[in-house]
Amino acid sequence: MQTLNVLDNRFSPFNTYSTLRTDAHVAGTFTNTVFDKRQILAFMTQLQTTLDIDKLLNIFAVEAARYVDFSGLYFKSQSVNKTLPGSRKAKKERRFDLTITDDFIGTLSYGINSPISLTNYKVLxxxxxxxxxxxxxxxxxxxxxxxxxxxxxxxxxxxxxFDEQLKRSMHNANRHHSLVGLVLGDLDKFKAINDAYGHVTGDLVLREFANVLRQCTRNSDSIFRFGGDEFAIIVENADETALAIIENRINLALTTNVLLSKYQLGCSIGTTFMNRVDNEMSFFERADEILYRSKMQAAAHLSVV
Structure with a gap:
């Protein structure tokens, strides 16, 4: 994969009154197109209308498609990884490192099926x-x-x-006729750990439990902490066994994780799938009721023991 540096150049040809005539790919043929200062200003104005990275890349892709025949566009930085919707695998990938002076912004990659001409490369x-x-x-x-x-x-x-993601996930599930599940967890004995060992140990336990949740879920699942010892997982594009699998993994991890098993940490869990008449409140309340019953059963078991 070839890497090309794009430097911040305040003396760009776009800052002059000259026009740049180049080849644009239009409807499968190449035609001459004048790219003058007004077009550049209009393009830059468009780019400055949003702080949403997805929308920004879409605006950019529309313009770039006039000069490059690409089937996929991908941006990656230290904190962001974006793929333009509709991107498809191509024969080759051309990658550009985007930098401002010595400040590395990220890499912009094009999936291309035909070479980029030198003229269009300069425009790009x-x-x-x-x-x-x-x-x-x-x-x-x-x-x-x-x-x-x-x-x-x-x-x-x-x-x-969580509130925003739950609403978004339910909307997507209704739109695509897919399953979305909700897992609520409430730690058992956590207050006793704080009281006996202090808040530093309590914080360590919470961080380790968060790591356990990451290990028990897919990258596409969303994990949340409500504060205190309450946690939630939103499982999109789930199948009917997904929630049971996650619950079993969590229970197993509580007994096998060195730190959590040392403090005998437990977790009551409530799981449910969204149904088509749910709103965010009814969906959450049903999972919360199941969690409450689970917690009461755990408390009853401890009192017997």
Whole structure:
């Protein structure tokens, strides 16, 4: 895979009054197109209308498609990994490193089926220059939003993020006629651990349990901590056994994980699938009721023991 550096050049040809005539790929044929300063300004104005990375890449892709025949567009940075919707596998991949001076923004990769001409390659570099600052701003905004939606102790999503993601997941499930499941967990004996060993140990246990949840779920599942010792997992595109599998994995991990088994940590779990008449409240309340019954059973068992 070839890597090409795009440098921040304040003396870009797009900053002059000259016009750049290049080949544009239109409807399967190449025609001459004038790319003048007004077009550049219009393009840059479009790029500055959003801080959403997906929308930004889509705006960019529409313009880039005039000059490059690509079937896929991919952006990757340290914190972001995006694929343009509709991207398909191509014969080759051409990758560009996007940088502003010494500040590395990320890599932009094109899936291409035919070579990029030297003229169009130069135009593409100039388009990247237009993208650099809007993209860096969008990444910074994305990072700030992630922090606002994140539990500081465990790195999991917080309750605010859960509410948004649950609504989005239910909408997608209704739209695509797929299953979405909800797993609620409430730690047993956690208060006793805090009281006996202190909050430093309690925080260590919470972080380790969060890691266990990551190991027990798929990358596509969303995990949250509500605060205290309450956790939730949203399972999209699930099958009928998915929730049972996750519950069994969690229970097994509680007995095999060195740290959690040392403190005899337990977890009451409530699981349910969304039905077509659910709203966010009814879906959550049903899982919460099942969790409550599970917790009462656990408490009854402990009292007998």
């Amino acid at each position: 570099q100039q388009l990247h220059l237009c993208l650099l600052h809007p993209l860096r701003n969008a990444i910074a905004y994305h990072a700030a939003m992630q922090l606002a939606m994140q539990d500081a102790l465990t790195g999991l999503g917080n309750r605010r993020y």
